[in-house]
Amino acid sequence: MSEGFPHLIDELVRAAAVEDRAFSDLLPRAMHESQGLSPAELTAVLPRMAEGVAQAPPNLGxxxxIMAGAWVERGASPEPAGLAVVEAATRVAAAAHAFATAWKEATGGDPPDPEESGPSQEIVDTVGPRIDGDPVAAMMAWFATPQFGMSAHTMLATSPLVxxxxxxxxxxxxxxSLLEQHCPAMGWVAGLLRVLDGERLLVLDRASRRGWTVTISGIGDNFQLHTLLGGALVGRPGGLPGDPADPRWISCFTSDDVEPGTPPVVGWWNLVDAHGAWIWNEGVPADIPALNGTRVVVLDPPAYRRSWSPGRRHPLMTATLTVEGQHTAEDLASWWPHIAPPQDPRSQM
Known part of the structure; x- marks a missing residue:
């Protein structure tokens, strides 16, 4: 990489930080020149981009x-800029929520679509009397939410370190989450912030009284958790009897795209927590309550046949589920007295 591209990025960041009009010319140049660069070359300038994201006003930052996120999706490392993007997105989310609240108070309706409309003096005049602070900054934050949401999603999905x-x-x-109804990408970011990495679960089979310690990372929902538990335990040595998981399910729920022709996943169990409440597949592992500091998943026979489409909720995020140990009924004798019987799910409504 020549010195030209780092110099261009330096100029771009400087222009963004001081709101120089040159930014509008420098941005497309940087986008164009980055196309021929390797992931390593793009990674090398991401620390400077992180400075720009932190310093620039939201409408430029x-x-x-967005450009940093696009480079990460091309193979650049997310770590140099990931945290800066998430921090800036957090500030933008707070200002955008204040904007949405002020708009609702002023008009009684929903705020303008951040992707289909743009800033205007009329908008400033509408929210100004109800904003505690700079109404222009709040408006600019509002219209920056889609870009910050997409970039933060990429950074969080691609890096457990971030x-x-x-x-x-x-x-x-x-x-x-407060912004999800107006900007779906913000909902994806909220979900990624609840992902567990390096988390140990105790998995108990009620019928055999046996159990397993598993470690999970990068699992986006309990459809994925259920599928990967099936892949790790069913029809495997030291596991449970039953029809083993289709290898294509495990592939697409860990790291790969869904292979054409992959059939729906058919569930093996009702997943239940230590207190007897059903663990809904639509939820996330972080919802599972802990018992004595450990999240517990109890395997019960399925109440009815369940199936779901293969594929990860967050396609950019790779997942792992590793069996760390097996436990006999004798090993778990002190646990079972604290495990409640399954509840009627209607009592959870």
């Missing part, structure tokens, strides 16, 4: 974030 570096994840997830 969002385009730096996910692990984000502090106060539940609070941030709640903040992003």
């Amino acid at each position: 969002c385009w730096l974030a 996910r692990g570096a984000v502090s106060d994840r539940e609070r941030r997830a709640s903040a992003f």
Whole structure:
């Protein structure tokens, strides 16, 4: 890589930070020149892009974030810019929520679509009296939410290190969730902030009283958890009897695209938590409550036949489920007295 591209990125970041009009010319140049560069060359300039994302106002920083995310999807490392993107997206989400609240108070209706419309003086005049702070900045944050949502989604989905570096994840997830109805990408970000990495689960089979310790990472929902548990335990040595998982299911629920012709997954169990409540496939592993500091999944016979489409909720995120140990009924004798019988799911409604 010549010195020309790093210099161009330096100029682009400087222009974004000071709101120089040259930004509008530099951005397409940087996009074009990046096309022929390798992932390593793009990774080399991402620390400078991270500085720009952190320093620039949201209406310009969002385009730096989008370009950084596109480079990551081409193979650049997410770590140099990932945390900066998530931090900026968090600030934007807070300002955007204030904007949406002010708009609702002023008009009684939904705010303008952040992807189908754009900033205007009329919008500033509408929310200005109800915004505690700069109404222009709040408006600009609102219209930057799609770009920051997409970029933060890419950074979080592609790197467990970025996910692990984000502090106060539940609070941030709640903040992003508030914007999901207006910007779906923010909902995806909220979901990724709740992903568990390196989390140990205790899996108990009620019928045999046996169990397994498994470690999970990068699992986006309980459809995925259920499928990977089936792949790890059913028809495997030291596991459980039954029809083993189709290898194509395991492939597409860990790292690969869905192979054409892959049939729907057929579930093996009702998943139940230690308190007897059903673990719904639509939920996420982070919803599973802990018992004595460990999340517990109890395997019960299925109440009815369940099937679901193969494929990961977050296609950019790879997943693992590793069996770390097997436990006999005798090993688990002290656990079973604390495991509740399954509840009627209607009692959970």
